[in-house]
Amino acid sequence: MKLLIANRAYSSWSLRGWLAAKLSMLPFTCVVVPMDTPEWTARLSEIPSGKVPVLWDGGEPVWDSMAILMWLADKGGHDRFWPRDLHARRLAYAISAEMHAGFQALRSGCPMNLKMRFPAFAATAPAAVMADVARIDALWCEARGRFGEQLDEPYLFGHFSGADIMYAPVVFRVAHYGLPLSDVARAYADSMLAHPWMQEWAAAARAEDYPLDRYHVEGGMPL
Ligand SMILES: N[C@@H](CCC(=O)N[C@@H](CS)C(=O)NCC(=O)O)C(=O)O
Numbered sequence: 359m360k361l362l363i364a365n366r367a368y369s370s371w372s373l374r375g376w377l378a379a380k381l382s383m384l385p386f387t388c389v390v391v392p393m394d395t396p397e398w399t400a401r402l403s404e405i406p407s408g409k410v411p412v413l414w415d416g417g418e419p420v421w422d423s424m425a426i427l428m429w430l431a432d433k434g435g436h437d438r439f440w441p442r443d444l445h446a447r448r449l450a451y452a453i454s455a456e457m458h459a460g461f462q463a464l465r466s467g468c469p470m471n472l473k474m475r476f477p478a479f480a481a482t483a484p485a486a487v488m489a490d491v492a493r494i495d496a497l498w499c500e501a502r503g504r505f506g507e508q509l510d511e512p513y514l515f516g517h518f519s520g521a522d523i524m525y526a527p528v529v530f531r532v533a534h535y536g537l538p539l540s541d542v543a544r545a546y547a548d549s550m551l552a553h554p555w556m557q558e559w560a561a562a563a564r565a566e567d568y569p570l571d572r573y574h575v576e577g578g579m580p581l
Pocket of ligand 1: 422
């Protein structure tokens with residue numbers, strides 16, 4: 359399988375596709391195509407949606423991070439991707455879909471940028487961004503409180519799952535924009551930041567040499 363992604367520093371959807379490939383434990387190669395280059399334009403034209411991530415499997419494309427996750431769960435095992443308990447699985451599906459389809463204010467107000475920090479952002483953050491953060495905090499607390507805390511591991515539903523994958527870019531945004539969280543949500547975010555795959559991604563993102571100004575927000579400080 360070959361996973362095509364964009365700049366690790368900026369492409370939150372690519373992060374989700376890559377984490378899904380890692381969680382599947384199936385062999386894959388990863389190709390980074392920097393955005394806004396002639397190669398980017400050429401590669402996008404080969405993808406049915408014109409967007410990354412795309413997973414090429416046996417020469418056939420699986421596009422969209424959610425479809426990649428579903429496909430790899432089919433191939434790699436649903437229990438690897440989703441909690442076994444049906445009530446937990448219901449909530450995991452619902453919060454993952456809510457992330458995939460929503461939180462527009464947070465997405466556009468705080469674009470993922472792993473090369474910079476925005477320490478002054480939270481003090482004057484738009485109300486709509488803070489409302490998204492509050493909703494996400496509540497979802498994380500519900501998952502941790504009802505299902506995650508009964509298990510040994512620190513992720514939303516105990517073991518690292520598809521729901522953690524969908525929220526992984528939010529964890530980076532919270533850290534880089536200094537967004538406020540409750541204690542339970544903060545503990546979860548810290549565990550995610552310490553996850554070896556998140557660390558691997560962040561280190562590779564910082565090492566990339568194709569900066570894009572359009573992902574910079576006022577008041578940014580380079581890392
Ligand atoms: N819903 C899609 C969104 C994918 C997306 O928007 N990808 C961006 C990069 S992060 C992209 O390829 N944009 C194409 C462009 O900028 O022309 C998913 O979940 O994969």
